[in-house]
Amino acid sequence: MNEAARVTGRLAPDQGARDAALSALASRFGDRMSTSAAVREQHGHTTTWHANMPPDAVVYARSEDEVAEIVRICAGHGMPVIPFGTGTSLEGQVNAPFGGVSIDMSQMNRxxxxxxxxxxxxxxxxxxxxxxxxxxxxxxxxxxxxxxxxxxxxxxxxxxxxxxxxxxxxxxxxxxxxxxxxxxxxxxxxxxxxxxxxxxxxxxxxxxxxxxxxxxxxxxxxxxxxxIPEAISAGVCQFETLEGACSAVVATIQSGIPVARIELLDELQVRASNAYSKLTLQEKPSLFVEFHGSEAGVREQAELFGAIAAEFGGGEFAWAREQEARNRLWQARHDAYWACVALRPGAKAIATDVCVPISRLAECIMKSREDLDRANLLGPIVGHVGDGNFHVSLLVDMTDSAEVEAAGGFMSRLVDRAIEMGGTCTGEHGVGHGKTKYLAKELGEAVDVMRAVKQAIDPGCIMNPGKIISPDEQSSLVREPT
Known part of the structure; x- marks a missing residue:
């Protein structure tokens, strides 16, 4: 049994119940159930700095009826159930801190x-x-x-x-x-x-x-x-300053231009993406933008955005009008995380996100950049800034305890800053077990309502325990079966 289970034992079944559940699942699902270390570790690890937390077994479901059967078996033995998609979550959502059964949904793909x-x-x-x-x-x-x-x-x-x-x-x-x-x-x-x-x-x-x-x-x-839009046009606009790029985003959204995508890369992220994705951009803060609509509409949107960008120090557009060029541009954006990983070989990339009202975006990003520099941390900034959401990918030497501590301190300050500006601890990564500690500050007594909902729907706390609501809080919610 892993450490988390020992700390809050009520969320983990005893060994007898665990063995009974696994025996029942094995007899029903045969070779579609695996207890091999490699498969379990694959399902207990995400792109996060949290430790690998493997389940006791992985079962590959092929239908809704099979999922229901797996859940009933697990419920009967108090066994945790962790749904698994592709494992790309960033806050440990698929980790199994109390063991249990990972239901791999990849074969339910119709x-x-x-x-x-x-x-x-x-x-x-x-x-x-x-x-x-x-x-x-x-x-x-x-x-x-x-x-x-x-x-x-x-x-x-x-x-x-x-x-x-x-x-x-x-x-x-x-x-x-x-x-x-x-x-x-x-x-x-x-x-x-x-x-x-x-x-x-x-x-x-x-x-x-x-x-x-x-x-x-x-x-x-x-x-x-x-x-699919009649016309799609994408391009890159580079800025002299990070503040100028952020301010251009705010002005664009406030002007009501229906931009389809507007992505920020700071100069450090541009450096990383140039090296990893073979781009040839100047190492300056950049906005990747895309417009959807009719030919005339796209042209008008691009012209309006160009005028706004120029006001804040934006240069000429580098257009990617052909689909192949657009795909290359957006693939580079999607590969930003892996580009960061390559920027400091041997370091762990810790991706975190916050989201703030659009009017506070520039201020939040600039203060976060200053915070990174003061803490002497390497952390490219990239984000879906059109809705106030941005990410910091900290590159941390996990063997350096002082650096790990500095990274944790920065992430806490980042969240505090976002919440104080009327924002949220996560715009899209989710809570998992990485951000449970921030919910009370952000939502106050609403977290009590979340606990009540969890207890009413899942009184045994078998459904992905330890996520959203902290493990200690969930342990106190468990009602023994009658």
């Missing part, structure tokens, strides 16, 4: 229906965003939520993912019309319909979107789609 006339589709949770868009392309449709990684749709919903298109198309909370989920007792619920709006009862869809698997396992999603 696109069940597409309704072009209604601009929606129905998919299983293991479908990845790239696979979905490849399937939709011939029908003139696309799914716009783009967190960068080729994440699964179920995982994106569970973490309420966002991404480069969010400034125009919203986040997963806007994209999911309804879903089906297996609840902690094995029941299957449907949270809504394909209708574009509803006033029928509590909004259970929004409750499940962003719950990080702590309330149930998503098994089907109905998604809002969009038509």
């Amino acid at each position: 696109i069940l229906a597409v309704h072009p006339e209604d601009l929606d589709c129905v998919v299983e949770p293991g479908v990845t965003r790239k696979a979905l868009n490849e399937y939709l392309r011939d029908q003139g449709l696309f799914f716009p939520i783009d967190p960068g990684a080729n994440a699964s749709i179920g995982g994106m919903a569970s973490t309420r993912a966002s991404g480069t298109n969010a400034v125009r198309y919203g986040t997963m909370k806007d994209a999911v019309l309804s879903l089906r989920a297996v609840m902690p007792d094995g029941r299957v619920i449907r949270t809504g319909t394909r209708a574009r709006k509803s006033s029928a009862g509590y909004d259970l869809t929004r409750l499940m979107v962003g719950a990080e698997g702590t309330l149930g396992v998503i098994t089907e999603l109905t998604l809002r789609l969009h038509g």
Whole structure:
């Protein structure tokens, strides 16, 4: 049993219950259940600085009925259940601090229906965003939520993912019309319909979107789609100062220009992306932008943005009009994390994010840059700044205790700064177990309501325990089965 389980034992079953659960699962799922160390470690590790926390077993589900059966077996033995999509989450959402069973959803990857006339589709949770868009392309449709990684749709919903298109198309909370989920007792619920709006009862869809698997396992999603724009134009605009780039973003959004993407890379991130993605940009703060619409509309948007950028020290656009050039540009943006990793070989990249009201964006980024410099930390800044969201990827020598401590101090100050400006501790990475300590400061007594919801829906605390609500708090919520 791992350290977290020893500290809060009520969230972990005793060895007898654990062995019984694993025996029942093995007899039912055979070679689709694995207890090998390599597979378990793969499912207990994310791109985060948290320690690897492997589950006791991994089961590969192929249907909603199988997910329900796995959950019922686990519930009967008090065994934790951790849904797993592709493992790209950044705050330890798929780690298993109390052991348990990881339900790998990758084989539930069917696109069940597409309704072009209604601009929606129905998919299983293991479908990845790239696979979905490849399937939709011939029908003139696309799914716009783009967190960068080729994440699964179920995982994106569970973490309420966002991404480069969010400034125009919203986040997963806007994209999911309804879903089906297996609840902690094995029941299957449907949270809504394909209708574009509803006033029928509590909004259970929004409750499940962003719950990080702590309330149930998503098994089907109905998604809002969009038509592929007639014209798309993208480009890079570089600035003399970071403050100028940030101010241009704020002015653009406040002017109502319907920019589809507007991404900030500070000079350090540009250096990293030049080296990793073979770009040839000057090492200056840069904005990657994209416009969608008609030919005339795109041209007008670009001209308006260019005029605003010039006011804040922006240079000439480097346009990427052809699809291949646009893809190369955005692939470089999506590879920003890996570019950071390559910037300091041997260091651990610790990605964190905050989101603030757009009017405070420039101030928050500038103060964070100054904080990094004072702490002598290497941390490129990049972000979906059109909606006030930015990321810092700290490059830390994990063998240097002083540097690790400095990194932790910076991240705490970053969150405090964002919250004090009316923002949030996470715009899109989610809480996981990495940011549970910040929720009370951000939301106050609302966290008590979250605890009550968790206890009412999952009284045994088997659903991804230790995430969103801290382990000690969840341990106190556990009700013994009657």
